[in-house]
Amino acid sequence: xxxxxxxxxxxxxxxxxxxxxxxxxxxxxxxxxxxxxxxxxxxxxxxxxxxxxxxxxxxxxxxxxxxxxxxxxxxxxxxxxxxxxxxxxxx
Numbered sequence: 001x002x003x004x005x006x007x008x009x010x011x012x013x014x015x016x017x018x019x020x021x022x023x024x025x026x027x028x029x030x031x032x033x034x035x036x037x038x039x040x041x042x043x044x045x046x047x048x049x050x051x052x053x054x055x056x057x058x059x060x061x062x063x064x065x066x067x068x069x070x071x072x073x074x075x076x077x078x079x080x081x082x083x084x085x086x087x088x089x090x091x
Contacts, residue, residue: 009037014044018051 014037020026021034038045 009033011037011041011044014038014041015047018048021048022052022055 014034017026017030017034021031026034038048
């Protein structure tokens with residue numbers, strides 16, 4: 001996404017560009033303008049920090065850890081529910 005006005009960057013645009021910004025895929029000129037906006041806009045700075053923290057937290061989660069916490073009874077209950085749902089779709 002390219003920022004439209006080279007002189008201005010609105011908070012709405014920061015929200016739209018945050019993924020590209022944190023993923024380092026934002027065009028250099030747009031990245032510089034976004035960084036300048038962050039210098040003068042505490043709410044946007046907080047938003048970017050929250051998104052960055054969320055990404056870091058999710059990266060720490062491991063699928064194997066989550067799977068180990070699921071009890072066999074819950075898995076069995078889900079399988080039975082899914083089978084019934086599939087059977088009901090056939091009707």
